[in-house]
Amino acid sequence: MQINLRDYQWEIVQPALEGKNIIIWLPTGGGKTRAVVYVTKHHLDTRRGQGKVAVLVNKVPLVNQHYENEFKPYLTPNYNVVPISGDTELKEQFANVVQKSDVIICTAQILQNALKSTEEDRHIELTDFSLLIIDECHHTHKDGVYNKIMVQYIEQKHQRMANLPQVLGLTASLGTDGANTFDKAVDHILQICANMDAQMIKSSIEFKQQLTDTVPHPIKRYDLTEERRQSPFGDKIKMIMARIHSYLNDSSIKRNFGTQIYEQAVVELEKTGAIESNRAKRVCALHLRKYNDSLLINNTVQMIDAFHYLEEFYVSEKEMKTVLDQTDRFLFKLYSDNKDQLLLLALNKDYENPKLNMLENILLERCAVPNFQGIIFTKTRQSTHALFGWIKNNERLKVTDIKAKSLTGAGTSSQTKHMTQQEQLAAIKEFRHGVVNLLIATSVVEEGLDIKGCNTIICYGLITNEIAMMQARGRARAENSIYSVVAEKGGREVQREFVNEFREALMKRAIEDVQNMAQRDYQIKIRELQIEGIISRKVRDQKQNSVRMENLPEDVRLYCRDCNEAVCHASDLRIIEGMHHVNVNPNFRLYYKVFGKVNIPRKFEDWEPGGTVACSTCGQIWGMQMIYKSVAIPNLKIKNFIVELPNERKPFKKWKNVPCQIQEFNYTEFCQANILDN
Numbered sequence: 322m323q324i325n326l327r328d329y330q331w332e333i334v335q336p337a338l339e340g341k342n343i344i345i346w347l348p349t350g351g352g353k354t355r356a357v358v359y360v361t362k363h364h365l366d367t368r369r370g371q372g373k374v375a376v377l378v379n380k381v382p383l384v385n386q387h388y389e390n391e392f393k394p395y396l397t398p399n400y401n402v403v404p405i406s407g408d409t410e411l412k413e414q415f416a417n418v419v420q421k422s423d424v425i426i427c428t429a430q431i432l433q434n435a436l437k438s439t440e441e442d443r444h445i446e447l448t449d450f451s452l453l454i455i456d457e458c459h460h461t462h463k464d465g466v467y468n469k470i471m472v473q474y475i476e477q478k479h480q481r482m483a484n485l486p487q488v489l490g491l492t493a494s495l496g497t498d499g500a501n502t503f504d505k506a507v508d509h510i511l512q513i514c515a516n517m518d519a520q521m522i523k524s525s526i527e528f529k530q531q532l533t534d535t536v537p538h539p540i541k542r543y544d545l546t547e548e549r550r551q552s553p554f555g556d557k558i559k560m561i562m563a564r565i566h567s568y569l570n571d572s573s574i575k576r577n578f579g580t581q582i583y584e585q586a587v588v589e590l591e592k593t594g595a596i597e598s599n600r601a602k603r604v605c606a607l608h609l610r611k612y613n614d615s616l617l618i619n620n621t622v623q624m625i626d627a628f629h630y631l632e633e634f635y636v637s638e639k640e641m642k643t644v645l646d647q648t649d650r651f652l653f654k655l656y657s658d659n660k661d662q663l664l665l666l667a668l669n670k671d672y673e674n675p676k677l678n679m680l681e682n683i684l685l686e687r688c689a690v691p692n693f694q695g696i697i698f699t700k701t702r703q704s705t706h707a708l709f710g711w712i713k714n715n716e717r718l719k720v721t722d723i724k725a726k727s728l729t730g731a732g733t734s735s736q737t738k739h740m741t742q743q744e745q746l747a748a749i750k751e752f753r754h755g756v757v758n759l760l761i762a763t764s765v766v767e768e769g770l771d772i773k774g775c776n777t778i779i780c781y782g783l784i785t786n787e788i789a790m791m792q793a794r795g796r797a798r799a800e801n802s803i804y805s806v807v808a809e810k811g812g813r814e815v816q817r818e819f820v821n822e823f824r825e826a827l828m829k830r831a832i833e834d835v836q837n838m839a840q841r842d843y844q845i846k847i848r849e850l851q852i853e854g855i856i857s858r859k860v861r862d863q864k865q866n867s868v869r870m871e872n873l874p875e876d877v878r879l880y881c882r883d884c885n886e887a888v889c890h891a892s893d894l895r896i897i898e899g900m901h902h903v904n905v906n907p908n909f910r911l912y913y914k915v916f917g918k919v920n921i922p923r924k925f926e927d928w929e930p931g932g933t934v935a936c937s938t939c940g941q942i943w944g945m946q947m948i949y950k951s952v953a954i955p956n957l958k959i960k961n962f963i964v965e966l967p968n969e970r971k972p973f974k975k976w977k978n979v980p981c982q983i984q985e986f987n988y989t990e991f992c993q994a995n996i997l998d999n
Contacts, residue, residue, distance in 0.1 A: 322395050327535065329528035330356040336523055337489055338363055344458060344490040345518055346524040346832060349795025350536045353491045354391045354771075357454055360489060361392070364452050365400055365423055373419070374452040375486075376426040377467065379460055379768070380741045382749050384975075386771060387456070388426050400424060405431055406546075407742060413926045414443045416854065424687075429455075429466045436473060437899070447474055450486040457768050458490030459788060461516045462498070471516050473857065475851050490517045494791040495832060496734055497824045506831035507823075514835065515850035520842075522836055539778065539794060539802035543818075544683060545659030545810045546675040554624045554666040555579065561659055562612050565605050568651060579616030587613065595963050596970050598885045601648040608652050621699070621706040621782045623674060624631065624667035630703070631656070631663070641940035649924045657847070676782060679807055681717060684759075687777045687803070688721045694752070697761045698793050698934055700784070702729040704740075708761045728762040739920075767792045776802040784817045787824040871980040872966055879962040882972070883941035888912045891979070894957070895986035901955040902976050902983065903947060905991050913955060919945040950988060952995075 326334070330352055337360045348352045351401045357376075365372045376392070378384055388404035396402050400423040405411045407428060411418055415435050419425055438444045447453070453474075461467040471488075478485055495513055500506040514522065525532045559578045566574070574586045588607045594603030611634050619627040635656050641650060666672070680697075687693055699705055709727040712718055728748045730742050740748070745765070747827055751757040760766065767789055776799035783806075785793070794804045809813035835843070874892035881888055893906035914937045919930040931946025934955045947956035959976045966980065973979050 322496065324359045324362065324395050326356060327352065327531060328529070329525035329532040329535075330359075332525050332528055333523045336362050336521060340487055341520045342488040342518050343516065344492060344495075344519045344522045346492055346495065346522050347494040347532070348536050349792065350670070350798050351493070351532060352535075353493070354456075356386060357392050357489060357491060358395050361424060361454070362396060362400075364487075367999075368451060372423065372451045373449060374424045374454065375419075375432060375450045376424065376454045376456065377429040377432060377470070378426070378456045379429060380765065381428060381466070382745055382766070382770065383456065383768075384426050384428060385746055386749075390771065392424055392426060395910040396424060401427070406511065407431070407558055407923050416443050416944045419445055419449055427907075429470060433466050433470055435471065435670075447477065447486060448482070448484045451484075453486040453488045455490045455517070456487065457492060458517055458772075459495045459513060460515060461490070468516055471518065472854070472947050475516075475518055476855060479851065479855060488518055490519060490707065493615055493795060494788045494825075494829060496786065496788040497828050497831065499786070500827065500831075501823070503827060503830060503834075506827045507834055510828075510831045510835045511846055512850060515847045515854070518847075518851070522832055524832070524836070537596055537798055537800065537802060539776075539797035539804040541794070541804045542806070544679050544805050544807045545815065546679050546808075548811075549672070550677055551672055552619070552626070553669070553672055555619050557666055558612050558616055558619070561655060562609055562910070564610075564655060565609055566653070568648075569602060569605050572926065579620065584610060584613050584617075591697065592972055595882050595972055598970075599965075600631065600646065600883070600885065603650065603883070604648050618707070620674070621676070621704050623677065623711060624669075624672070626703075626707040626710075627664055632660070633684065638823075641935070641942075643940050644938065674811065676807055677711065680779070680781060681715060683779060683805055683807070684712070684718060684723065685721065688723050688758075690776065690801070691773060692773045693722070694755070694758045694772065694799070695760075695779065696766065696775060696793075696796055697779045697781050698757070698767065698783055699761065699763065699781045702763060705729050705761050705763055705784070712759070712761070723759050725759040725761060726757040728752075728760050728766060730763060730765045742923075764789060766796070770796060771798070772796065773798045775799060778802070778804045779807060780805070780814075780818075781807045782814060784814055785821065787821040787828065790818065791819040791825060795827055848860050865977070868978075868980045869982045874981050874983060876967055877979070877981045878965040879957075880965060880970075881936045881939065881941050881943070882935060882961050884939035885963070886936070886938055888936070888962075891981050891983060891994075894983050896983050897947070897956075897986045899951060900976075901947060901956050902959070903949075903986060905954065905986070905994070907995060909955065911937075913943060915946055928984060949986075952988075952992065954991075 333345050333347065334356050345353055345356065359375050364374065376387060378387065384404045384406040388402065392402050402424040403411065403418055403422045405415060405418065405425060405427040412431055415431055424852055435443060435445045445906050446805035455461060455467055458467065461471055474485060475924055493629050495510055497506040498509040527530060551594050562578050563576065574590065577583050587606045591603050594606055611631060615631050618630055687695060697708060705727045709725060712723065712725045726748050728745065748757065749770065752760050775796050778797045780793060797804055806818050875890055877891035878887055880886060889904055889906060889991040893904050893909060894902050896902055902998055913934050915932040915934055919933055921930050928947050928949040931948045931953050933942055934944045934946055935942045941961060941963045944955060944957040946953045959979060960974045963970055963972055964979060
């Protein structure tokens with residue numbers, strides 16, 4: 322099939338056709354991917370069997386979309402194009418597939434795993450490719466997986482390694498990294514260019530008017546509601562929270578219940594309680610956070626959703642707790658005493674969330690538009706499922722032609738059911754073919770999803786950055802589209818949206834400034850930033866290595882975060898695949914119990930998840946069983962423990978920050994020890 326490009330697309334690909342590393346900056350809907358398919362075909366044609374292309378994406382649904390809609394139609398049968406994502410068996414044969422294919426479309430993490438692998442039949446090098454295409458390349462920043470790949474690229478480049486691939490980045494929104502000044506925005510753009518080793522940012526100048534005429538521009542509107550006049554349900558929750566603070570005799574936290582600021586304060590309170598072995602403080606903080614979450618849900622969706630959230634938490638807590646102390650009994654009784662009244666208040670429609678009424682009116686208005694197809698973006702999986710339930714049960718919406726479906730991420734969550742990658746792809750396919758005409762989604766489809774018929778985007782109670790705003794807006798591809806912001810007048814969502822608009826304009830000015838830099842000045846600056854990055858990473862790695870050597874593993878002890886029982890030493894731990902921390906001491910089984918089955922929507926070659934691992938004394942979850950080559954081993958999450966070092970006690974969020982060196986797991990040694998032990 323012949324690839325026909327518009328004039329502005331020809332304009333932007335010219336440097337790439339010459340073999341230069343560039344960033345293509347085009348608005349969503351401008352045809353970046355089609356232009357890159359042309360570059361890929363030209364690259365392979367001119368290399369005559371010696372070219373190999375990797376197309377990297379940051380989300381699984383984009384693997385299939387790029388393959389089916391763009392690369393496969395235009396490159397096959399002349400070239401072998403293979404899509405690989407986390408739920409395909411080809412992932413385990415990645416290195417072999419690379420050798421036999423011309424174009425590999427995959428998530429960046431799959432490539433990164435292969436680059437890091439020490440096994441000969443799984444390892445690949447960047448030099449195995451002649452062209453590296455990075456979709457949504459604004460994510461090539463900080464500790465993102467794109468940047469980890471490009472860090473290796475840049476270090477090899479500065480070591481003068483030959484045959485590194487050409488790099489081509491695609492983006493609609495480079496962002497500002499939260500900058501509020503022009504100079505800082507320019508610094509951010511230059512840093513992305515350095516990370517991508519880009520010789521330039523290429524956008525349309527000569528054919529800018531054609532681009533403007535081609536790309537759809539949805540009408541943006543603010544659909545704002547008045548503040549809820551009364552909230553008896555919310556007031557009751559706040560009364561309960563005040564009682565908990567009185568129980569603790571705590572006045573250190575300002576009582577701004579139902580805010581992110583308060584959530585941060587109770588997170589610190591829980592952390593302090595864990596460090597001090599003050600279980601009352603720690604457990605009360607956990608419950609306060611749940612009540613605060615309930616207030617946030619109450620401000621987003623229905624009161625009954627907020628009630629169900631609390632009810633599910635307390636049911637789960639009662640099932641988990643094997644021993645109750647005074648604080649547990651107080652908290653359970655406090656909820657039990659108020660539960661019936663909370664339910665009655667939640668069912669009183671006179672005090673329902675006014676944003677829901679606004680959303681109902683928008684949907685009624687838009688579903689009357691011919692070929693209605695829309696996406697509601699909301700913050701959490703929980704609000705996604707709650708809105709789906711509300712739409713399904715809404716009497717006024719039942720008589721419309723709305724066919725809704727929820728779409729969330731594929732990762733695991735303790736609060737809401739995840740979607741598998743196959744379920745995600747199925748939902749997107751149904752939306753693309755009109756079987757479903759309304760998606761209620763989290764940010765999983767903010768970037769890259771190409772549905773030409775989509776004409777309605779609703780951001781519902783959402784606080785985002787300028788990149789997310791531009792990406793969400795860009796999902797509206799059809800004519801006469803709208804981009805609606807549903808929020809409370811004067812609320813944080815509206816304020817943030819105004820800030821995002823300011824930063825979008827700031828980003829455009831910063832990109833133009835970088836584009837207009839003298840080439841020599843630009844090259845000098847990029848080289849300086851790359852060298853600074855190499856040096857700072859070396860310093861950081863040396864510091865981390867020295868931190869790991871600060872303590873002997875046998876001098877580091879782990880305590881259950883809830884009941885404060887000492888359960889093991891770091892010397893009992895081993896590392897599998899560079900990330901999984903398992904306890905190999907056979908005596909450790911005295912301290913934990915196993916229940917249920919952990920579901921992870923991915924397949925792993927050497928292991929599979931078993932049950933949940935929890936403290937046998939208090940029920941605190943510690944991690945899960947890892948069935949590694951048919952052997953069950955407890956795999957622990959450090960956030961569920963307090964670590965006692967020779968001079969202090971503290972919690973850690975990540976294992977890599979624990980200041981001691983933990984040995985690698987030896988499967989043969991472990992099996993022999995357990996046979997002898999049994």
